[in-house]
Amino acid sequence: MARKIITGIPVSVGIAIGRAYILNQGHFCLAPIQNISEDVVPQEIKRLHGAFDQALEGLKNIRDKIPHENTEHSAILDTHIMILRDPKLRESTEKYVREMHLTAEWALEKGVGEIENVFKAVEDEYFRARVQELRLLTQRVMNHLVGNSDAIKPITSRVILVTHDLTPADTVELDVSKIMAFTTAQGGKTSHVSIVARTLEIPAVVGVEDLETSVHDDEFIIVDGFRGQIVIDPDEDELTHYTNLKYQFEAYQTEVKRERHLPGETIDGYRVRLFANIELFEEVSAVIDYAGEGIGLYRTEYSYLHRTQLPTEQELVEEYRDLASIMFPRRVIIRSLDAGGEKIGQELESLEESNPVLGLRAVRFCLRHKEIFKTQLRAVLQASQVGNVSLMFPMISGTGELREVKGLLLEAKDELRREGLEFDEDMPVGIMIELPSAVMIADILAREVDFFSIGTNDLIQYSLGIDRTNKYVSHLYQPLHPALLRSIKYVVDAGHRAGIEISMCGEMASDPYCLPILLGMQVDSLSLNPQSIPNIKRVLRKLTMQDCTDLLKEILASDSVSKSNKLVRESIFNKFPEELMFYSSMLETEEE
Ligand code: PEP
Ligand code: MG
Numbered sequence: 001m002a003r004k005i006i007t008g009i010p011v012s013v014g015i016a017i018g019r020a021y022i023l024n025q026g027h028f029c030l031a032p033i034q035n036i037s038e039d040v041v042p043q044e045i046k047r048l049h050g051a052f053d054q055a056l057e058g059l060k061n062i063r064d065k066i067p068h069e070n071t072e073h074s075a076i077l078d079t080h081i082m083i084l085r086d087p088k089l090r091e092s093t094e095k096y097v098r099e100m101h102l103t104a105e106w107a108l109e110k111g112v113g114e115i116e117n118v119f120k121a122v123e124d125e126y127f128r129a130r131v132q133e134l135r136l137l138t139q140r141v142m143n144h145l146v147g148n149s150d151a152i153k154p155i156t157s158r159v160i161l162v163t164h165d166l167t168p169a170d171t172v173e174l175d176v177s178k179i180m181a182f183t184t185a186q187g188g189k190t191s192h193v194s195i196v197a198r199t200l201e202i203p204a205v206v207g208v209e210d211l212e213t214s215v216h217d218d219e220f221i222i223v224d225g226f227r228g229q230i231v232i233d234p235d236e237d238e239l240t241h242y243t244n245l246k247y248q249f250e251a252y253q254t255e256v257k258r259e260r261h262l263p264g265e266t267i268d269g270y271r272v273r274l275f276a277n278i279e280l281f282e283e284v285s286a287v288i289d290y291a292g293e294g295i296g297l298y299r300t301e302y303s304y305l306h307r308t309q310l311p312t313e314q315e316l317v318e319e320y321r322d323l324a325s326i327m328f329p330r331r332v333i334i335r336s337l338d339a340g341g342e343k344i345g346q347e348l349e350s351l352e353e354s355n356p357v358l359g360l361r362a363v364r365f366c367l368r369h370k371e372i373f374k375t376q377l378r379a380v381l382q383a384s385q386v387g388n389v390s391l392m393f394p395m396i397s398g399t400g401e402l403r404e405v406k407g408l409l410l411e412a413k414d415e416l417r418r419e420g421l422e423f424d425e426d427m428p429v430g431i432m433i434e435l436p437s438a439v440m441i442a443d444i445l446a447r448e449v450d451f452f453s454i455g456t457n458d459l460i461q462y463s464l465g466i467d468r469t470n471k472y473v474s475h476l477y478q479p480l481h482p483a484l485l486r487s488i489k490y491v492v493d494a495g496h497r498a499g500i501e502i503s504m505c506g507e508m509a510s511d512p513y514c515l516p517i518l519l520g521m522q523v524d525s526l527s528l529n530p531q532s533i534p535n536i537k538r539v540l541r542k543l544t545m546q547d548c549t550d551l552l553k554e555i556l557a558s559d560s561v562s563k564s565n566k567l568v569r570e571s572i573f574n575k576f577p578e579e580l581m582f583y584s585s586m587l588e589t590e591e592e
Contacts, residue, residue, distance in 0.1 A: 003233045006215075008208030010228035011189050012197035013531070013582065015246035016181030017239070021159035022217040023170065035101045044097050048104040049090065051144035056084050058140060062173060080137055080167070089115070089138075105145050112138045132186050136167050155179070160223055162215045166193040176200060181223040183230055185211040188469070198531060199283055205230060226582055249582050256534040260291040264537045266519065270545045273525035274533050275331070277505055281319055284326050286530040291537075294331035296453065296527025297392070297505040298323065300376070301339045310372060316379030324386035331388050333430070333453070333527075334380050336405075337373070338362045338394040357467070362395035363405055370408065377412040384424035392453060396431040396438055402448055432505070434458035439487040446498035453527065454491055456506025460484055479508045479586050480564040485517070485556060492521045503527055511586050512539045512579065513572050519543060520552025539572075539579050547575075 036044055063077040083089065093111030096102045102110065116131055155178040163170075165186035171193075182197050187206035197204030203225030215221060215232055222231040222242045231238055265271045275296025276287040287295060303311045303319060311319075324332050340353070340361040353359040366373035380391050391409070396402050406429065416423055433439060434455035446452065456479060461468040463483055466476050478484070488504075495502040503525040508514050510528035515536060518526065528536060551571060558564040565587040573580050 003231070003235055004214055006208055006210050006230050006232070008183070008205040008211070008228050008230070009188060010204075010225050011187075011191075011194035011206050012182075012202060012204040012225050013249075014181070014201070014203030014225045015242050015249060016160050016203050016223040016225070017242055017246065018158060018160050018180050018221070020162045020215050020217060020219045020221050021155060022215070023161055023163040023166075023174075036097075036103055038101070041097060041101065044104050044107075045094055047145065048094060048097060048107060051104065051108075051141045052084060052090060054144040055137070055140040056081060059084065080133070083134060084137055084141070089134075105142065108138055108142055108145065132165050133167060136165055136170075160221055162211060162221075164212060165191070166196075171196055176202075181225065182206070183208055183211060183215075183223055185209075195280055195283070198529065199280070199286055201531065245582075252578065252582065256538050257290075259538060259541075260534045262537070262541065264293070264540050266540060266548070267542065267544045268546070270519065270522075272519065272523065272540060274537055274540075275333070275503070275505075275525055275527040276530040276533065277527050278530065281323060283530065284323060287327070290530040290533045292330075292530050292533055293525075294333075294388075295323070295327060296331075296333050296503055296525060298332060298334045300335060300337055304337065304339060310375075313375045313379050316376060317382045320379055320383030320389070321386060324383050324389050328386055328388050331390060333390045333392050334383070335392045335394055335432070336363070336380070337366055337376055340365055357461070363393055363401055364395065367401070367404055367408075373405075374408060374412055377409050378416060381409075381412055381416055381423040381427065382421055384427040385422045387424060389424065390428040390430060390451070392430045392432060392451075394432045394455070395434060395458070396445070397435050398437055398441065399444060399448070402431060402445060406448070430500075432458075433491050434462065434506075436463050436487065439463075439491055442491045442494035443498065446495050446500050449500065451501040451503065452491060452495050453503040453505045454488060454523075456484070456488075456504065456508040459487065459506065460508075463487060477586070478561050478565075479511065479514055480517070480555060480568065481561050482556075482558070488518075489521050489556070492523055496522070501525065508586065510536060512536060512576070513568050513587050515539055516543055516548040516551050516572060517555060517568065519545065520548035520550075535579060539576055542576065542579075 059077060059081050063074055063081065066074050066077065089111065092114055093107050096107035096110045097104060100107075112135060115134060155175055158178050158180050160181045160183065161174075161179050162183050163185075165184050166182065179202060181202055182193050182204040184191075184193055184206045185208055187193055191206060194204060194206055203223050205223055205225060205228045208230060211230070215230070220233060222234050222238065224231070224242070231242070234242070263271065264274045273293045275294045276283075276290070276292035277297040277299070278284065278287060278295060279299040279302050284295075303316065320334055323334075338361065340356055340359060360368060366376075377391075380389065383389050384391075393402070393405050396405075409429065413423065413425075428450035430449050430451035430453060431438070431445060432455040433442060433445075433452050435458070438445060439459070442452070457468055460466065460477055460479065460481075464476060464478070464481060466473045468477065492502045501524045504518060504523050505527035507528075509518070509526040510532040512535060519540070526536065551568065554567060555564045558567070569587055
């Protein structure tokens with residue numbers, strides 16, 4: 001194979017150099033469509049069901065191997081088992097054998113294709129991931145039809161995993177200690193494989209275009225988890241470059257990690273607390289490992305996804321209470337459900353929304369499904385008894401919504417009191433500032449909450465009118481846009497005037513280039529992925545507040561985003577060449 005570079009989304013930093021190991025690929029090849037005769041139809045249907053049953057059996061075996069305490073994984077496996085058991089999937093597949101006389105393999109392909117087509121138009125990342133899961137699950141059925149086992153072939157040496165996508169079932173079966181990096185054709189920042197890679201600190205690039213046609217089994221490749229590149233059959237220069245980069249990065253990581261327990265403050269003593277964003281309970285170990293001072297954003301959606309039943313109040317109480325107890329006395333901010341109906345529980349209504357990101361999501365969804373919301377509020381309250389829990393509401397657009405959600409919280413408190421269940425009467429309540437409307441009335445909102453956390457991922461999306469998942473407009477996603485900087489400054493100032501704490505939990509908080517700007521505005525805390533905490537802390541500890549205020553002044557006076565980006569990049573990079581060489585920035589430097 002000739003030298004080639006393919007690109008995807010970098011989701012976990014680091015460099016891996018080694019041989020490709022192709023998983024879930026080339027296991028079968030569909031023969032040209034061939035019709036079967038009427039008399040073999042019953043036999044073919046039996047073969048189809050047999051393959052479904054064998055795949056189901058395989059999944060059950062995997063589920064039984066999962067340790068009992070790993071309830072998250074078991075729940076996902078249970079959902080996968082339910083999907084394969086779903087009579088609708090079997091019926092739609094069987095129909096192709098019965099009515100069109102297709103072979104079981106082709107019937108399966110058509111049946112799944114039909115379901116995929118129905119959902120093709122859905123933009124939502126979580127939902128698309130779910131449809132992809134269906135494809136991966138049916139691959140297990142296909143393996144049985146074509147006479148292959150769906151068990152993963154054993155990995156004997158250290159390899160780079162190359163696959164279409166990775167399900168939790170695959171992860172359980174894999175010997176992850178042998179995996180140097182993950183690369184997948186599907187997926188985004190929040191896919192299962194991305195979260196696993198970050199938790200295990202293995203470099204990963206997902207959503208790689210042409211991955212399956214470009215990389216072959218056992219081929220020598222390099223994975224660049226910084227820039228999202230895969231170099232196939234690298235030349236000498238590339239090999240030397242990446243080998244050096246890999247050792248430099250590992251040495252840097254070790255050094256930075258050694259300093260992780262030092263306080264997060266500037267040279268002149270300005271203290272910024274560094275919290276962690278997590279989405280899976282399991283990530284709590286990374287928070288402690290990287291010395292996060294608490295959890296600034298616990299995204300609670302995961303417990304509602306990938307399952308057909310909603311979580312019970314007791315399940316949620318246990319999850320939140322365990323999290324709070326492990327982190328105690330460090331703070332844990334639990335964010336209420338930030339999802340739309342399509343992502344959670346199949347029994348809920350499925351709405352046709354032409355613009356789901358502007359639709360019924362987050363608190364809007366919760367206010368329509370008050371019973372689901374109330375269950376979560378009651379669970380957070382019960383966990384608050386540990387003493388370090390705060391609650392945060394996402395996507396608040398105005399005082400009406402805020403008062404309504406706070407009203408429901410009061411109701412939940414009354415209920416618990418009547419039932420004799422204990423909770424923290426003074427649990428702090430905050431909101432995310434991620435809509436321009438909330439920015440404009442930050443002074444009013446600040447009177448009614450204990451803290452703000454600025455969600456720049458959505459605030460940039462909604463302020464600049466840029467779909468955060470659309471790669472065609474990603475170049476317009478600019479944190480230093482004057483509109484955004486003015487918004488952040490306005491929110492920080494309004495919050496401080498009201499005497500409340502201001503945090504930031506969007507990705508901008510983990511961009512070392514943006515750090516001096518945020519410090520210049522005097523944010524009180526930042527919340528970022530746990531792995532980035534030591535690096536941000538190191539940069540923070542080398543800055544002075546004077547540098548930051550000066551730079552902010554210049555940037556606020558700038559009339560061009562590209563000039564601001566250039567100025568920030570140059571001034572920061574000159575100060576921290578070592579700290580920044582491994583970290584990409586959201587700040588593009590191209591001319592306007
Ligand atoms: C944000 O919008 O910045 C944020 C942190 O929330 P999420 O990425 O979960 O939407
Ligand atoms: Mg958000």
